Amino acid sequence: MAIVESVGKIPLQDPPEEEFCAADLTWTKFGNAEHHDEVALIPYDRVDAFIIGECTNVECPTRFHIERGRKRTIGNLKEYKDDEYLEYRLYWCSFGPENYGEGGGILPSRRYRLNTRNRAARPQSMRGCTCHFVVKRLYAQPSLALIVYNERRHINKSGFICHGPLDRDAIGPGAKKIPYICNEIQQQTMSMIYLGIPEENILEKHIEGIQRYCGSDAKVSSLASQYVHKLGMIIKRSTHELDLDDQASIRMWIERNRKSVFFHQDTSESDPFILGIQTEWQLQQMIRFGHRSVVAADSTFGVKRLKYPLFTLLVFDSRQHALPVAWVITRSFTKPDVSKWLKALIDRARSVEPGWKVSGFLIDDAAAEIDLLRDIFCCPVLFSLWRVRRSWLRNIVKKCSNIEIQREIFKRLGRIVYNIWGGINASLALEQFLLDFVDQTAFMEYFKVMWLPKLEMWLSTMRNFPLASQEASGALEAYHVKLKAKLFDDSHLGALQRVDWLVHKLTTELHSSYWLDRYADESDSFQNVKEKYIASTSWHRALQIPDYAVSLDDKDHLFAKVVSQKDSSLTHIVWNPGSEFAFCDCSWSMQGNLCKHVVKVNMICENLKGYQPSMSFRSFQEVLMDLWKKPVDDSFALDLSLAWTHQMLDQIQKQVELNNSTDIGTVVNNMPLKWVSKKGRTYIGKPSSSLALPHGSSNTKSVVVYKKNRKRKRLSRLR
Ligand SMILES: [Zn+2]
Ligand SMILES: [Zn+2]
Structure with missing residues (x-):
């Protein structure tokens, strides 16, 4: 076949099937005599159809993840070649690129190594697969995508097929018929084991999963049963203690879980210990739910009981439940340290999704480095009252015995907080409060020591920052309560001072439980898990x-x-x-x-x-x-303000679900633009944006929106 040197000579292909794969396309050699690639040109909006087609390859069922991504904005390049990209995405088969298996450079972690003799039970999924391709959205023609297939075979570095029914090592010697167990089923099975679900139920689900791509027979079932049993044994015997010395142990864990560590700074004379954990799955969730939405922090968890406190970053998932997407273990919250790991985290997200952007950052601690968060995330900072409320309520109940007094104290504290917008004199109200409950000595002692010195700072934070909703506050509290229940159950009290134990607990039990919750909801399976998750x-x-x-x-x-x-x-x-x-x-x-x-x-x-x-x-x-x-005279500034306000309203309508609230209604009715409120709300999925728009373009817009939703749905299938 001749080598083609310009994009214009590559035929545009648009297969009629809903999904299609590499075999359905004709591949062209593109480049020059010294260097050329196999390429195909398709409409950009068919890229998802191609990726889904590639995932459902019968010989090697897999998924593709974005290993690297880059973006340009139109107008940035003055001169460019005809194959220059506007968006560049490198898709890699999820059985690679790392190799955690035998002969791989990275050691499997110890809990997998316990059974090194028996390859059947090793649950690693990274098989060093080299299959990958690039999708370039063309700078010159953004409606077209150039697919560059670099390696079409699912082989490892040594050239052997490394997963799927043709992989001879699939599940053990002599088990050629069984495909290698895919990532998702493996994660599902592990999650169920970590959550203590009975083995027969796990096995049933496990076999169901495998049969989706290899049919059923007795041999499959018996091997699956062995697999589940052995995996259960391995997990039961697994330990957080990779070494007696906590520090050495955690270093080993980091070495073995490179992909789940986004930042690490070892303790030294000049630097404090910082460990930032984010699994591949958490990264995907952060990108998916954090983009143009709110990211929240649960700060300073376990200050008193853990060796190092835990900082969690959370996103709000499709049900507005708080989902942990990164954990940071450290004692240092100085500006330089926080900025180091925050930047690493954002860089990581943007290396996969270049345009990733957060709309708001929700904090729960008035002492947080607010300026830093605002600068790094380039978004407004919101404040949630849940931590103050919880702390006060717990101590009132614990330290005052009479329920009438409990109610009254809480109410009076609430009044002081509500007073941030004026009304009574705050310091007078506080003084009166201290006098009125002077006989509640235990509570007053706590309040004077813990809150009085910093109350003004907290109140001014509440005054100066937008406040988060009760739904968000409740969701954050639910995460906090779950974390507490998992970490502080009585069985491991001795281990609280070990970092390796905390890491183990987070990345196994807690991670599994969130994974299974989301999986149950999105695949509409495990009804009892799903119901519990919804009601959480x-x-x-x-x-x-x-x-x-x-x-x-x-x-x-x-x-x-x-x-x-x-x-x-x-x-x-x-x-x-x-x-x-x-x-x-x-x-x-x-x-x-x-x-x-x-x-x-x-x-x-x-x-x-x-x-x-x-x-x-x-x-x-x-x-x-x-x-x-805002006083605006009737100048051009008014036009600009009007345009911006209009844009903002439009965006809010698209992004935020609104209760049909008369409160907002009265405020907005006073504004020059009409607010279109949404009756009722959806509880499933991201807010839909098919609202009536203020101007006549609503029909065309809603078609676009429908397409976008369809795309989102398809993308979620890829994850
Ligand atoms: Zn592969
Ligand atoms: Zn109640």
């Missing part, structure tokens, strides 16, 4: 309470009653309704948590006259009113 935040539990179960005290607005759904003879009293500082007498609330009764009552109060709006609504109102009050 107080917001979702509150949605299950019907409105008629709530009755309000109409006269003084002092309390609300919520009839229990399980036992209708039981009623919970929510004191101080319509406030973040509402106090419920149920046992969940008594442990310091934001309970579903409080959330439900506040949902109802939001829409009633005579109740104050929640802190987050107030904060939102403040921002909008600020915008509204």
Whole structure:
């Protein structure tokens, strides 16, 4: 075949099938006599169809991940070749490029090595596969994509087929019929084992998974049964202690889990210890759910009990539940240190998805390096009240015995916080508070030591930053509570001071549990896991309470009653309704948590006259009113402001789900532009944006939106 030297001479191909693969295309040699590649030219919007087709290769079923990505903006290049890229993506078969198997450069970790003699049970998935291709969206013609196939065979460096039914090492000697167990089934099986699900259930799901690509027979089942059993044994015997010395042990772990470490700084005279962990799956979730959305921090977890405190970065998944996407273990929160690992994390995301951008960063600690976060993420910083609320509530319940006093103290503290927007004199109110409850010595002692010195700082943070919603606060608290339950169960109290134990716990049990939750939800399997996962935040539990179960005290607005759904003879009293500082007498609330009764009552109060709006609504109102009050004369500046405001509204409509709230409505009705509110809300999937747009273009827009959603759906299949 002749070598073609210009893109214009490569035929454009658009196979009619919904999905297609390399075999459906004619490949052209492109380049010159010394160097040329095998390429094919397809419409850019068919790239996903090609990738899905390549994944469903019968001989080597696999997935492709983006190993590297680069982007340019149009107009950046003055001169360019006709094959120059606008977007460049290197896709690699997910059985590579690393080789964790026998003969691979990277040692399998010890828990896999326990059984080195028996290759059948080794669950590693990185087989050193070299199959990869590049997709270039053309700079000169962005509607076209040039596929450059560098290695089409699924072989390792030695040239052997390294996975799939043709891989002779697939699951052990003599088991040619069984394909190598793919990443997803392996992760599923491991997750189920870590979560303590009975072996027969695990086996059933495992076989179901394998049969999806190799049919069923007795041999398959018996080998699968051996595999699951052995994997279970290995995991049971696995230990966090790779070495008696914690430091040496953690170094070994890092060496063996390079792909899950995005930043590491060993302790030295000048530098403190920092370990940043993010698995491949977490990276994908961060890119997927963090992009143009909110990223949150759960800071300073376990300051007192762990050797080093834990910092978690979270995103809000398709159900707005908090999903941990990176863990940082360190004692240092100085600016230079934080900026080092934050930059490493963002670089990592952008090396895969160059345009990755966060819309807001949610913090829970007023002492956080806010300027730094704003600079690095280039987005506004929001503040969540959950940590303050939780800390106060827990201590009130613990340190005051009388429930009436508990309610009153919490309410008064709430009033001081609400006062950040003016009203009563804050220091006077605080003084009065200290006087009124002077006999509550235990609580006052705590409050004076822990809060009084820094209260002004916290209040000013609340005043100066937008405040997060109760749904987000509840989701963060749910993560925090889960983390606590997993880490501080009584069985490992002796290990709390070891970093290797913490790392092990996070990357095995906790990671598995989130993986399985998401998997169950997205594949609509494991119904009980899915249900538990959906109900894991107080917001979702509150949605299950019907409105008629709530009755309000109409006269003084002092309390609300919520009839229990399980036992209708039981009623919970929510004191101080319509406030973040509402106090419920149920046992969940008594442990310091934001309970579903409080959330439900506040949902109802939001829409009633005579109740104050929640802190987050107030904060939102403040921002909008600020915008509204800006004195603009009738100059060109007004046109610009109008254009920007219009853009902003448009974006919010697309990005944020809105409760049909009269509070926001009244504010926005005052603004020059009409706000189109969305009735009801979707609970599944990212917010859809097929809202009516203020101007006549809604039809064409919604078609685009539909296409985008379809693309997202397809992309999620690739992950
Ligand atoms: Zn491969
Ligand atoms: Zn409650």
